[in-house]
Amino acid sequence: MADYTWIHQLAEVLNQRAFSSVVFLTDSHVDSLYSSYCAELQSQVSCPMWKIVVPAGESSKSLSQVERVCTELLQLDCDRKACMVNFGGGMISDLGGFIASVYKRGIAFVNYPTTLMAMLDASIGGKTGVNLSQAKNMIGLVRQPLQVIGPDLSLLQTLPQEAILSGFGEMIKCALIGMPALFDALEQLDVVEEAAIQRVWVEQCAMLKQEVVREDPEDYSYRHILNFGHTIGHAIESWRLATEQPIPHGVAVAEGIFYETALSHRHGSLSAEEMSRIQRLIRKFYPPLDLQEGIGQILSYIQYDKKNHADKINFTLLDAIGVARPDCLLDWQYCADCLSSQGQ
Numbered sequence: 418m419a420d421y422t423w424i425h426q427l428a429e430v431l432n433q434r435a436f437s438s439v440v441f442l443t444d445s446h447v448d449s450l451y452s453s454y455c456a457e458l459q460s461q462v463s464c465p466m467w468k469i470v471v472p473a474g475e476s477s478k479s480l481s482q483v484e485r486v487c488t489e490l491l492q493l494d495c496d497r498k499a500c501m502v503n504f505g506g507g508m509i510s511d512l513g514g515f516i517a518s519v520y521k522r523g524i525a526f527v528n529y530p531t532t533l534m535a536m537l538d539a540s541i542g543g544k545t546g547v548n549l550s551q552a553k554n555m556i557g558l559v560r561q562p563l564q565v566i567g568p569d570l571s572l573l574q575t576l577p578q579e580a581i582l583s584g585f586g587e588m589i590k591c592a593l594i595g596m597p598a599l600f601d602a603l604e605q606l607d608v609v610e611e612a613a614i615q616r617v618w619v620e621q622c623a624m625l626k627q628e629v630v631r632e633d634p635e636d637y638s639y640r641h642i643l644n645f646g647h648t649i650g651h652a653i654e655s656w657r658l659a660t661e662q663p664i665p666h667g668v669a670v671a672e673g674i675f676y677e678t679a680l681s682h683r684h685g686s687l688s689a690e691e692m693s694r695i696q697r698l699i700r701k702f703y704p705p706l707d708l709q710e711g712i713g714q715i716l717s718y719i720q721y722d723k724k725n726h727a728d729k730i731n732f733t734l735l736d737a738i739g740v741a742r743p744d745c746l747l748d749w750q751y752c753a754d755c756l757s758s759q760g761q
């Protein structure tokens with residue numbers, strides 16, 4: 418039984434403003450499951466509404482989809498007073514947020530996240546963008562959504578286990594950078610599945626992200642704490658994206674957390690005991706990835722990370738569970754050593 422509670426809220430948000438039209442952007446997979454949500458919204462908004470569907474999957478986060486969707490917007494005669502609704506996971510909020518930011522120099526957009534990853538992370542904070550070939554998020558800008566709807570946890574019932582695990586990777590990150598009580602709770606879990614995800618955890622993670630973004634909206638320094646696990650995680654994700662075996666963003670981040678935890682102990686002040694707790698939690702749910710085959714590529718992606726300075730790599734390290742330190746510059750060699758010793 419579909420639950421349209423949040424669709425009603427969304428319709429209210431849209432009807433309060435005099436938008437000339439609403440464009441509902443979603444991916445093919447979400448559309449096949451939830452096309453009734455779009456129809457329900459259409460029956461409630463007071464302006465014309467269109468739906469645009471892009472193929473599901475990370476490869477749609479591309480400049481060619483930006484061009485395709487912008488062309489469609491133009492053909493639909495959408496003007497600057499149109500509003501885009503991004504209904505989907507992080508791929509859709511990144512792609513749709515970017516398109517809404519550049520189409521006719523910017524139209525309003527609302528995010529309605531449908532994955533755990535998007536509910537607690539990707540739909541919040543205004544980072545939008547697409548990938549350049551395999552290099553993640555190379556083209557993008559920061560622009561805030563008019564509103565983020567939800568979290569509508571009812572949508573998680575259809576989410577594949579892999580996507581739950583992916584969102585859970587970011588949840589572990591939130592716990593590590595600022596929510597030590599959440600870390601204690603996550604340690605008690607035996608399985609990660611939809612029924613185990615508590616609403617309060619999702620809301621607290623989303624709130625943490627909002628607070629960090631409010632402190633440093635332009636991503637100068639403090640906001641970098643959100644990148645814990647991502648310097649190595651993004652490189653692993655980019656490497657696998659270039660192979661025939663891509664892995665979800667949050668699974669790559671979980672692997673990145675494993676290694677960056679080791680760096681936090683070796684080159685920072687994280688205790689050996691807390692390092693073991695974190696690495697144990699990661700390995701309980703994420704089997705080790707064999708990185709040796711891709712090590713050269715992974716290291717070169719790390720070197721080209723947007724946040725680096727000269728030949729030092731910019732990491733966020735942990736001082737303790739719940740306490741993160743942004744902008745720690747480490748020698749590239751430390752990172753290479755850590756990956757080759759498999760974070761032990």
Ligand SMILES: NC(=O)c1ccc[n+]([C@@H]2O[C@H](COP(=O)([O-])OP(=O)(O)OC[C@H]3O[C@@H](n4cnc5c(N)ncnc54)[C@H](O)[C@@H]3O)[C@@H](O)[C@H]2O)c1
Binds near residue numbers: 445475540574584667
């Ligand atoms: N902008 C940011 O701040 C930020 C933060 C984190 C991640 N991201 C980006 O988000 C993307 C990953 O997000 P994601 O994990 O949501 O991936 P995704 O959007 O690709 O969704 C994963 C899969 O789940 C499907 N799906 C979505 N909702 C569903 C539902 N309710 N039921 C069943 N299937 C559903 C999708 O069709 C897709 O196949 C990456 O591109 C990452 O770089 C951005």
Ligand SMILES: [Zn+2]
Binds near residue numbers: 538587647666670
């Ligand atoms: Zn992330």
